[in-house]
Structures are given as C-alpha cells and as structure tokens.
Amino acid sequence: MADTDLDFTTGESGASATIPMQCSALRKNGYVVLKGRPCKIVEMSTSKTGKHGHAKVNMVGIDIFTNKKYEDMCPSTHNMDVPHIKRNEFQLLNITDGFMSLMGDNGDVREDLRVPDSDLGKEIEQKFAASEDILVSVLSAMGEECAVAIKQMTGGK
Numbered sequence: 001m002a003d004t005d006l007d008f009t010t011g012e013s014g015a016s017a018t019i020p021m022q023c024s025a026l027r028k029n030g031y032v033v034l035k036g037r038p039c040k041i042v043e044m045s046t047s048k049t050g051k052h053g054h055a056k057v058n059m060v061g062i063d064i065f066t067n068k069k070y071e072d073m074c075p076s077t078h079n080m081d082v083p084h085i086k087r088n089e090f091q092l093l094n095i096t097d098g099f100m101s102l103m104g105d106n107g108d109v110r111e112d113l114r115v116p117d118s119d120l121g122k123e124i125e126q127k128f129a130a131s132e133d134i135l136v137s138v139l140s141a142m143g144e145e146c147a148v149a150i151k152q153m154t155g156g157k
Contacts, residue, residue, distance in 0.1 A: 017142040018081035023057045023074045031083055031141075034061045034070035038083035038141040046076060064139060065146045083141040091153065092134050095125060100147070102136060113138065116147050124150055 018033055026032055028044050039061025047056045054075035061070050064085070074080055090102035093109065101111045115121045124147070127134050133153040138145055 016084075018083050020079040021082045022076075023078050023080050024055075024076040026057070026059070026080065026082070031064070031085055032059065032061055033081040033083055033142075034059065034072045037063045037068070037070060038065070038085065038144075039063050039070055064141065064148070065144055085139060085141045087148075088138050088140070089135045090138060092124065092128060092136050092150075095128050100124070100136065102138070113145060113147060120147065120150065 021032075024046075026041060026044070028041050030041050032039055032041055041059055041061050043058075043060035045058045047058070049055045054077060056073050057076050058073050059071065061072075062068070063070065088104065090104050090110070092100060093103055094101040095115060096111070098115050099111055100113050100115055101109060102113060103109050115124055124134070124136065127150065134150045135153055136147050137149040137151070139148045
C-alpha cells in the first residue's frame with residue numbers, strides 16, 4: 001500500500017529552478033541559463049532574418065557565481081531558460097574555518113556558506129577582523145548560493 005521509504009522531511013516544493021522565456025523577450029542585464037550555468041546578460045545582438053526564416057539572437061553572459069564568460073546563439077522564436085534568482089541579506093556573526101556564520105532577518109543562523117575566494121572574501125575577512133558590523137548579500141539560483149556583496153550595517157537599534 002503505502003511506500004515506507006519516502007522521505008518527507010524536506011520542504012522542497014518541486015518547482016523548477018528555471019522558467020522558459022522566448023529568446024526575443026530577453027534583455028541586457030537580465031538573467032539566462034547559458035551552457036547550464038545561471039548568467040547575467042552583458043551583450044545581446046540580433047541578426048537579420050535569413051534564408052531559412054529565423055532571426056538569431058547572439059548572447060554573451062557572465063556566470064553570476066564564477067564570473068566566467070559564456071556565449072550562445074538562439075533563434076529569436078525559441079525558448080531559453082531563465083533562472084529563479086533570490087537575493088537575501090544576512091548579518092555576519094563569525095568566520096570559522098573559511099565558513100561564515102550568518103543570521104537572517106528571522107533570527108535563523110546558518111553556517112554552510114564559504115567565504116568567497118575573491119577580493120570580496122578578503123574584504124569580508126578584513127571587516128570582520130576590524131569588528132565591523134556588516135550585511136552579506138547572498139545570491140541563490142539553481143541550487144547554488146554565493147556571497148556577492150557586503151554593506152555596512154546602519155545603526156537602527
């Protein structure tokens with residue numbers, strides 16, 4: 001009758017990490033999935049309708065997590081995937097073994113995010129060492145998360 005090995009402990013909705021959008025509706029500074037990676041569109045150009053009837057859209061995108069450049073071409077009438085992107089801000093509490101302790105607005109603490117291996121990561125560690133109160137902006141898309149920006153906390157307490 002009932003399947004006893006099903007796991008209902010996670011609250012995943014089963015929704016897709018991306019939504020389809022017609023290529024001609026995409027815009028510069030928007031987001032798109034290129035070569036399986038979530039990217040921000042930095043360049044776009046459309047070629048004329050050719051002998052076989054489709055205008056082609058050439059796109060250049062920068063991976064939002066790794067900053068790698070990706071290029072792709074798609075007929076303007078075809079669909080491309082657009083990632084669901086969520087940006088959250090967390091207060092930095094601590095850094096332990098290269099992982100940040102972050103507290104969200106609801107008071108939940110998470111310790112599963114690594115300090116980025118970039119100039120931003122160095123800046124986070126410097127500000128933490130100087131005991132500055134900072135907010136870390138975390139971008140999440142397609143099952144990945146990464147700290148992308150920081151800002152000084154304003155004293156509202």
